[in-house]
Amino acid sequence: MSTMMQPTYLHRPFTLVSSKMDNYRTRSLTFAEKLDCQPGQYVMAWLPGVGEKPFSIAGDDPLQLMVVDVGPVSHSLHSVAEGQRVWIRGPLGQGYRLVGQRVLLAAGGYGVAPLYYLARKALAAGMSAEVCMGARSAEDVLWAERFQALGVPVRVMTEDGSMGERGLVTKATEAAIAAARPDSLCACGPLGMLEALDRQCEQLGVARQLSWEAHMRCGMGLCGSCELPAPQGEDGSLHRHSCQQPGWLACLDGPVSWKE
């Protein structure tokens, strides 16, 4: 049976070795095992009897996930004790690509997770990186010190001005792009932020890779649940963000879209 298919997409039990609170609703989970994956890909984390949800990958060796307490599965993941197991399916989806010499990262809130993993890979590949972080308030700014520990310059924007500069992350990215033009902008955050960054990059002629959050169910491009809503164009036709094709499936084609 030398041609036997390897069932790589079955869930595998991973043992939790550390669960640390990052802020009022966010935990970093670190596992004993490593995962062969790329920054920007995601996994499905399953707690038998509770449910299964997608999470972006914050580190591969060992596997690290950032879990925001927003629903029953993430809430249960917060109370998994060290030494207990979480079932992991994946990696799934298309991640970020390392292109050129210089990458600009743009994170909205907990969008920092895959970008921290990407920053480490970029630095290991000899590239330079800088990160712009946007959040509602100081308490929503995550992992700024981790990026600083890597030697990655950090620009922080908060909507209420409680940390860094007051305003949206696009203000920081505009300044960063003006100061030193990146070969690619890599972002992860809410829909509105990504749309704004897409427009900004289009205007400035910057290649971008954007990671979109969507309602993922099967994770396999089959059920159609994760198709992003298509904004209605002025002529009534459907149009896409510049990075996407019609019927773009976040779980299979993404979560990262890219445009040169």
Place this chain on the structure above:
Amino acid sequence: MGSADLTCRLLGLEMKNPIVLASGIIGTSSSLFLRAAQVGVGAVTAKSCSLQPRAGHPNPVALDWGAGVINAIGLTNPGAEEEVHLLAEGRRILEPYGVPLIASIFAGTVEEFGQVAALIAQARPHLLEVNISCPNVADEFGTPFAAVCESAAAVTESVRRAVGKDLPIAVKLAPNVYNIGRIAAAVVEAGADAITAINTMPGMVIDAHARRPVLHNRTGGLSGMAIKPIALRCVAEIAHAVKVPIIGTGGVNTGEDAAEMILAGATAVGVGTAVWYRGVEALGTIAQELGAFMQAEGIRSLDEMRGQAIR
């Protein structure tokens, strides 16, 4: 040199190739229909809809278990009323590509099948597929309609009465029955114009470490390469039993798989799970591969191949 002719005639429909996006796979929006058309699919089947909207099952709803996929999505759909708009929009978008749109319906009772069919007919799909074989769809005794000749025929009659003669109907059969040829004969007798076969094969995947089934629904439908031999056998049996066209579906991942399905007696070939293995592009790639296979084998048309393996 001339290339092989992939043109496929299914009932009154003219398709540029025999590849049909199978129901339940990405058939949830007009932009996804468009994408399937743009990669070169022959026809598109929408995801099955019911009278009322359904949210479907909680995760896990699907996984790749190594030799195929298992799923229990739970027939997520927006309900017939909303589906009519989606289908009408889809038909308009597919028109310039010459890609026919197949609607798909399911219901909990014989009467309700008729009600849903009457509503969906308003969207004027090119073909109406009647899904009597989803494991989630059962009669009042808990048996899928597709399991027994009488109930399969009753649903077919109910739908036929509801839509009249103008809209052709295909009935989608289940593989896990004693004699699929008899069931096909019963639905054709009751008014079906075509047969789609097969639906997924009921199964279960258990995680030994977790000591429980993986799917939230516990059981699900198997698809992908594991079920191809089952599908070929079913299509062959149906082709022996009835004269109507068959949309042969189950485990088709390559052009050669599609050729096998036609050799077993299929007129058109459903493709679904291949989207997971090869991306949405598979819907076009498989058609191209089929063309290349026919060319290499000196086969000029689909008619020449159809049913050749079972004569």
